[in-house]
Amino acid sequence: xxxxxxxxxxxxxxxxxxxxxxxxxxxxxxxxxxxxxxxEGRGRDKALQSSLDALVSDGQIPGALMSIRSRDGRVTNYxxxxxxxxxxxxxxSDGYVRIASNTKMYTAVVIMQLVGEGKLALDxxxxxxxxxxxxxxxxxxxxxxxxxxxxxxxxxxxxxxxYTLLSGGILPIKDRFFEPRELLDSALAQPPTFPPGTDxxxxxxxxxxxxxxxxxxxxxxxxxxxxxxxxxxxxIGLTETYYPGPGERGIREPHPQGYLLLRDASDKLIDGKxxxxxxxxxxxxxxxxxxxxxxxxxxxxxxxxxxxxxxxxALLAKMRKTVEAPGLPAGWRYGLGTIEFKLxxxxxxxxxxxxxxxxxxxAAITTDGRAVTIAATNDDKFLLDGVLAxxxxxxxxxx
Numbered sequence: 484x485x486x487x488x489x490x491x492x493x494x495x496x497x498x499x500x501x502x503x504x505x506x507x508x509x510x511x512x513x514x515x516x517x518x519x520x521x522x523e524g525r526g527r528d529k530a531l532q533s534s535l536d537a538l539v540s541d542g543q544i545p546g547a548l549m550s551i552r553s554r555d556g557r558v559t560n561y562x563x564x565x566x567x568x569x570x571x572x573x574x575x576s577d578g579y580v581r582i583a584s585n586t587k588m589y590t591a592v593v594i595m596q597l598v599g600e601g602k603l604a605l606d607x608x609x610x611x612x613x614x615x616x617x618x619x620x621x622x623x624x625x626x627x628x629x630x631x632x633x634x635x636x637x638x639x640x641x642x643x644x645x646y647t648l649l650s651g652g653i654l655p656i657k658d659r660f661f662e663p664r665e666l667l668d669s670a671l672a673q674p675p676t677f678p679p680g681t682d683x684x685x686x687x688x689x690x691x692x693x694x695x696x697x698x699x700x701x702x703x704x705x706x707x708x709x710x711x712x713x714x715x716x717x718x719i720g721l722t723e724t725y726y727p728g729p730g731e732r733g734i735r736e737p738h739p740q741g742y743l744l745l746r747d748a749s750d751k752l753i754d755g756k757x758x759x760x761x762x763x764x765x766x767x768x769x770x771x772x773x774x775x776x777x778x779x780x781x782x783x784x785x786x787x788x789x790x791x792x793x794x795x796x797a798l799l800a801k802m803r804k805t806v807e808a809p810g811l812p813a814g815w816r817y818g819l820g821t822i823e824f825k826l827x828x829x830x831x832x833x834x835x836x837x838x839x840x841x842x843x844x845x846a847a848i849t850t851d852g853r854a855v856t857i858a859a860t861n862d863d864k865f866l867l868d869g870v871l872a873x874x875x876x877x878x879x880x881x882x
Contacts, residue, residue, distance in 0.1 A: 743840050
């Protein structure tokens, strides 16, 4: 759930275990919800549309949507499949989806803005802002906030493992509200994956980003949802991006439904039936993955980040200084809240990805300004390859 990349996970009748990191008819659309001030392109790339149709052709992914922003700012939205398997309604063009761990880019931007304002430094320890908060217990006794820096949290080199609140799956807890402290306590009871920063060792950590949200709250004196809204969403006019409030379990309209497949402990499908998991409490993700947005608005964010409207070029360069990230696909490296993608066509793109129960998404921008965000309405890890192949193809396309 809300992970950048699906690692081994198990889904059972009791629910869906967290991934420790990531269709009856095809519908075509280029109009619909679009970001304010954006001229939407009318010329779909037939090859990309065909690939999107293929992604949903066997019915395991009910629907998919993609937004492409060309280097000159033209926006073209694509859809395929159905938005609801019960009603067979079409996928809404540029509809809202849970963007899951793409949220980490936004959280990282907030932190880097605070760095730019001199309110914190990358080598500051967590202890400086949250004294006594980060102390491991039991098997996690080796975790100590006095030895963990802000940079290590951003880069996933802190050694803090993931929490276990989803070990029974999402279904039993889908309507539960979680405070960040509860998420953190679960992680602090787990043994660290390695001492923080050891030889640049990397291990994906959602709790690390929950901690960054708490740091941002402490430094600014305001709730994280308000901080990310004021500093990013309102600042650059992301009218189709929002941080769900306490108790907000649904998704704003228009949106496709999100689905999951049940698997047993050996990853074998139990019955092959899709379960609608669109509605659940996203507080289990917090600053690590709670945002909801349309694909075109994610692209707007990527453009604003790259052109200097969110952080200064020197800070963006720090975000894009990467380390090896074992477990991610070949050619992917991790920076500070951003992934470097080496594409099949030889060019480089920067962005992130996310997998929340019901939705998987990938988003990136090339260095010359082509932005792509793709979302599929089933986050099953065995369906990831097709999404990644299309993501690469769309970023490499000429128009």
